Amino acid sequence: MSDTRSLAVRALIEIFLEDSRPKHILEKLSQHLDRRDRSFVMEIVYGVLRFRDTLDWVLSHFLKNPAKVGTFTQNNLRAALYQFYYMRVPDWAVVSEAVEIEKSSAGHGKPSLVNAVLRNILRQKKRFEPPFSLEDPISSIAINTSHPKWLIKRWIRRFGEDGSLQLAQADNKIPQLTIRTNTLRTTRQDLLTLLAAHEVESVPTEFSPDGITLRQIRSHNELDFARGLFAVQDEASQLISYLLDPKPHEKVLDACAAPGGKATHLAQLMRDTGEITAVEKDDKRIPMLRDNIGSLGIRSVLIINDDIGSLQNAGPFDRILLDAPCSATGVIRRNPDIKYKRKAKDLDEYRTKQIHLLRAVSRLLKEDGRLVYSVCSIEPEEGEQVVNEFLKTSQEFRIIDAEAPFLRSFVHEGFLRTYPHLHNMDGFFGVALCKRR
DSSP states (O other): OOHHHHHHHHHHHHHHHHOOOHHHHHHHHSTTSOHHHHHHHHHHHHHHHHHHHHHHHHHTTTSSOGGGGOHHHHHHHHHHHHHHHHSOOOHHHHHHHHHHHHHTSTTOOOHHHHHHHHHHHHHTTTTTOSSOOOSSHHHHHHHHHTOOHHHHHHHHHHHHHHHHHHHHHHHTSOOOEEEEEOTTTOOHHHHHHHHHHTTOOEEEOSSOTTEEEESSOOOGGGGGGGTTSEEEOOHHHHHHHHHHOOOTTOEEEESSOTTOHHHHHHHHHTTTOSEEEEEOOOGGGHHHHHHHHHHTTOOSEEEEOSOGGGGTTTOOEEEEEEEOOOOOGGGTTTOTTHHHHOOHHHHHHHHHHHHHHHHHHHTTEEEEEEEEEEESOOOGGGTHHHHHHHHHHOTTEEEEOOOSGGGGGGEETTEEEEOHHHHSSOOEEEEEEEEOO
8 A cells, every 4th residue: 555645645634634734744744755755645635635625526426425424534535536637647546545545544444435436436537527517607616626605706706707717726726936045145146057057947036036936846955955045935925025125224123024034035135234123923933933044144133932012112113014914815826725724704803903913013113114014815804904994093104105116017006916816926915104204
């Protein structure tokens, strides 16, 4: 029996039962595997996460209630169906391995059921091959792209049926790895040359002056030869630092700093001078934040493990970045499990917290200072609505235009927006606010 397929099923069970982050589960379970087997496990796990509802829709035609077969068998069937429809694995091998996995499950398995269901699906495989033709556009997009109906419904109101389908399809594409040059140690051109010397195909990002997109590379762990010369950061996230536009020797606050991508980028733009206060409330994220800062050789960042309330006597700051906790609907392509964790009511709950945080950090800004509010969400409740609500009670603030020319194509009425299906980068919202004298 293949250990890789069994590990993939175990990972899926932990992700769905324990609400665990896929990345952390995979790191724990697959650390003993070689690169090829680890990639195989990752493809199955992330593939099932991307298309779970699509696979369940197929299963529902062969099982009266797929959930009643038990978590173990349900995820084994999902993994098998993903291999049937989305991977180049021989059908006979998929069936054989799925049955063996059931036999090994210490009393939880249903090998006869799995064998019968999979062989029945194979006999009708063409009939149930995605995409499916469904009359209702909301159901059609939701099932074919495995997105919740509540999300597709609101997207159709904003983007139309075609735009919503394109956005949902973009969420299911495996994103290329984008890195940011550590300009304190090298230049983008020199890093591109180094990557080429190691036969890593790479191209400069279209908009961010510091970004590089890597082709065929899935993990930064394959770039040990360039350690300390880059940070993993999507191009959209890089643009937010340019919206804040910090200057050398300034006093800057990064209010929700982990994992440190923006804090370290701000330090680069400031030539590692001045002082950046990086605040992170979550104890578990501090080691990652510290490691990312240290790996780039940055010294101007001061980490504070506390909430914003602890900083009331720390200001005023020249510039403040609030990259607030959010629904993360802009980064589904990197975290497909988000689709199944979020509910419509979450948006209002996030908005309430975001407005509270924005008001709290705004008190720490000096006169004529700049505050950037950003989220990796594409929902207006967490973007424009938060800012407009804030401005109603904070009339000393005003929206200011993005200064960098490469940002202007993303800005409308002062609000910066990026979308996966339009810009081939993560979905982000950002706005720059100035505090008047």
